[in-house]
Amino acid sequence: MKTLEEIIAGVLTIDVKSVNDQTSPENTPGWDSFNSILLVSEVEKNFNVKFELDEVVGLKNVGDFRALLKKRGAF
Amino acid sequence: MTFREIQNSVFRLMENPGATVSDHLSIANQLEDSKKEKPEYFRGIKAAFLSNFTIKGLPEIFRTRAIFHNVWADVYLGPYDQCAQEILDKKSGLYKFQPDLIYFLFDADGEKANHYKELASQLSGKVMLMDSNQIKAVVGNYWQTKYKEMGDFSVAPEGFSTLADYLMKETIAVSGATKKCLVLDLDNTLWKGVIGEDGLEGIKPDQDFQRQALYLYETGVILAINSKNNSEDVLEAIEKHPKMILRKNHFAAWRINWQDKATNMKELTDELMLGADSFVFVDDSPFERNIVANKFPEVAILSPESLKNYPGFHKLKITDEDRRRGQMYAEEQIRRSARSSLNNVEDFIKSLNLEVTIREIKSDSPIIPRIAQMAQKTNQFNMTTKRWSEDEIRTLLNERHNYKMWAVEAMDRFGDYGIIGFLAAKPVVDKVWEIDNFLMSCRILGRGIEKTLLARVIEEANRSKISKLIGVFIPTKKNKALCEDFYPNNGFNSGLVYKSADSVNFIHHLNSPYPYPENIKVNFS
Missing domain, CATH: 3.40.50.1110 (SGNH hydrolase)
Structure with a gap:
């Protein structure tokens, strides 16, 4: 199983060390809407969870993702 | 990478x-x-x-x-x-x-x-x-x-x-990447259980899986076996188990032994005279799949579950030849055993009672789909590897292009091969024809049938008062072995005039007769 940071770095093809909770589409070149959707899909598969639509539409950055995964008991 | x-x-x-x-x-x-x-x-x-x-x-x-x-x-x-x-x-x-x-x-x-x-x-x-x-x-x-x-x-x-x-x-x-041959493992693939341990009574044929393979066989896929087992145990099970759907006569070749499966795969491609890129191998063991994958990146390797949705056998059209191919290859297995019991190749060919029919192709011929299919798929005996579609063939036959085309159909005492060869000649300049496409299905090679097509075009050229017939050979990795020497060995001289970067041209001056081969009965239609 990959870590959240590894998934994000993989999808965005960026260095895993550069990923932190503040990383977001706003401050990351290449993070477009397609990549956001891919991220949801990859994270669901990796952590074996299924998010509801209203849970994912409000996500703004990596920190939000982590909080959501915690809430759903993924780690 | x-x-x-x-x-x-x-x-x-x-x-x-x-x-x-x-x-x-x-x-x-x-x-x-x-x-x-x-x-x-x-x-x-x-x-x-x-x-x-x-x-x-x-x-x-x-x-x-x-x-x-x-x-x-x-x-x-x-x-x-x-x-x-x-x-x-x-x-x-x-x-x-x-x-x-x-x-x-x-x-x-x-x-x-x-x-x-x-x-x-x-x-x-x-x-x-x-x-x-x-x-x-x-x-x-x-x-x-x-x-x-x-x-x-x-x-x-x-x-x-x-x-x-x-x-x-x-x-x-x-x-044109359609696969031709499906190679199957046995234990826990063709049946549940291990024949060597569980015996004939202990195994349970996987009928769903076997039906999928049978369906493929009926649409022209050649079946073969690659298994680590004692061949007597296995052949007995295949023939005698009441729940088997596939029987020995469905398989065109088998390697049932204790060699590694990559070696077996190599032998199967040699025996069936097909390129490894037209093979699919199904095995339940990831270990065996990896062994074969390492040796043969061109073979499609599947687990038994993935055969169902595997797209690699899809063809645009299923022709009559397709419906009979599996059977024809299985008959070939019997021919090969007959061959080893005869002293030389000529005796063997004589014993086959080979009979061919040469058909002239017109733009409304119902066999054009089969010709296009052969043009897409044939690699080894294929002089120019021109992948003509049905429409292209029809166009070339119209008055403007004025091609002459013939197909050859063959049968022998073991069975019917259907249409297995094709030759197209085009007028290039006055009194000169060029053989623009010439191919034979590989399962029939080595019996002289390709010579009947050549004899037919030479006969027609003489009748039309043609003075030179050019045989074109465009070398590829796959056609070299079978095609390179064909024209020189059959009365053609090396030509210089028409040589281009990627093709070699041979010229037949049509001043010596080129008879139809002996040992083959030739019909025309």
Whole structure:
């Protein structure tokens, strides 16, 4: 199983060390809407969870993702 | 990454049902750089994707998975929800791309669905149209999920690999990458259980799996066995187990021994005289699959569960020859045993009672689909490897091009081969004809049948007062062994005048007779 940071770095093809909770589409070149959707899909598969639509539409950055995964008991 | 590494990564991807979109994309991103390295057995295709919903990522997943099928796919994705503009504007990106095949996927019903069908009917060339119901039937739970709301993904990105595999069948057929031979493991593949331990009573034939293989056999796929076992145990089980669907007479060749399976695979390709790129190997053991994959990146290697949705055997049309091929190859197995009991090849050929019928092909001949199919698939005895389609053949037969074409059909005392060879001659200048296409199915080689076609064209050239017949040979890796010496050995001299960079020309001066071979009864129709 990959870590959240590894998934994000993989999808965005960026260095895993550069990923932190503040990383977001706003401050990351290449993070477009397609990549956001891919991220949801990859994270669901990796952590074996299924998010509801209203849970994912409000996500703004990596920190939000982590909080959501915690809430759903993924780690 | 080297191309071989890409092939290995794609193999692991196909082995892993949990592979994600980004697993695919990370390989897709490296494809373009390795394009020049792709092996010669790769087929090419330009596939365009049009859709009224978001399928971003699908074309990349598609071309990545195409590598597994020995197909290099160049892809084009039409702009989001602009099907009408793409289709109606002849200057659109779609037409610039000049696709060999267009995938048109739409999510709509009622009037709107009719609108898209109407649009699709304006496209020329090969189009694979999928409506909502058809897509849903393929992707199941991935249809209309929250991803629809998130970015108009009617199919969730996770469902793309399933969808890509379904779409792949058309690409395989159009590009000519259709597989010819299915090699099966036995224990826990053809049956549940291990014959060596459980005995004939203890094994349980997997009838669903066997029916799939039987269906393929009936549509022209050659069956073979590659198994680690004692051959007596196995052949007894295949013949005697009451629940078996496949029997010995369905198999064209087998290697049932204790050698490693890659060596067995090599022997099977030699025995059946087919390139390894036309083989599929099914084994329940990941270990065995890996052994064969390491040796043969061109073989498609599957687990038993994946045979059901495997697209690699898809053909554009199933001809009568296809329906009989499995049987013909199995008959060939009996011929080979007969051969080893005779002293020399000539005696063997004589004993076959070989009989051929040479048919002149006209533009309305019902056998043109079979000719086009052979032109797509034949590699080894194929002088020019010109992959003519049905339409091209019909065009070449019209008055403007004025080609002469003949097909040859063969039978012997063991069975009927159907149409197995083809020759096309065209007038080039006054009194000169050129053999532009000349091929023979490999299972029939070594019996002199190709000479009957040559004799026929020479006979016709003499009758038409032609003074020179040019035999063209365009070398490839695969046709060299069988084609290189054919013209020189059959009365042609090396020609200089028509030599070009990629072809070699031989000239027959038509001043010496070229008789039909003895030992073959020749009919004309």
